[in-house]
Amino acid sequence: MTGIEFSNNINKLSSSLRPFALRLTKDPEEANDLLQETVLKAFNNRDKFAAGTNLKAWLYTIMKNTFITNYQRMVRRNTFIDTTDNLHYINSSGNITENMAYSGFAITDIKKAIAKLEDNYRIPFLMHFRGFKYHEIADKLEIPIGTVKNRIHIARKELKFMLKNYEMK
Template sequence: MPDRIFGNSLSLYYKDLQIYARTLEPNMEEAEDLVQETLYKALRFQNQYNDSMSLRGWLFTILKNTRINAFRRKKFSSGFIISDQSLVYGQLTLSAARNDGEINCVLADIERSISVLKPDYSLPMCYFLKGYKYHEIATQLDIPIGTVKFRIHAAKEILKTQLRVYEFH
């Protein structure tokens, strides 16, 4: 199928993709990014599409797989996640029993480690742990996005060293 015809065919399903993306991703901006990524991948890999396939089904599959992969990347991108004052850290213990005392101690150690960081590193890291995106942190702190990424990376490396006792063996 020629590129122009294929592109026009994709546009027929744009609204359907938006609706489906909103069912998978409640954040409106993230859902729109998901649709754009889907259309980009469809154009990029149009040679893998053939006329015997349902274009709508193929697009929905791309969208769903893109969302799953993004979720996995986000889930496994950091060693620990702090959310609403509770620590989720799968490598704390091998038992399935919940130990709030241990979790509170770990959280206190993390907070203590962050508090001894220089403010240039601790502030971007705190924003990052609260869920802000790099560009939002850069805007908030009025520094370049590259500086934000570097400072968060450096803070993570320092924290890994200071919190080495919690490594999974």
């Protein structure tokens, strides 16, 4: 397919691409930008199009992938668009204020609960919490690996019971 034929075919298909762009973006201006970006990518990658295949499907795929990439980029920036008359771009992470009092209480309660555990449950649990592997704990405490796993499981279960006030609802 020559460059002129390719250009004419894309020109014919662009009218059917616009409604798809509108469905994806829900905004006429963004749909126009997406359509323009799709056509540009199609022209730049004309050599990758296999003659005899479905050009319309190829263009739809380019458009969908472009939309997804742009959406992921926007999410990564963690920015949303304020739709008020001023149209400000607001970085949502800058507006978060945390009160550390609640987490301070939680840490104190967690430490107290761990201290209440029997030594044979607390020690393997703390070792695992600090990053030791099961086999390392078993070697250090000279007990079977199954016993280590069981003790850590029981410690977690007891801690969950002692800290049930912090359960997410």
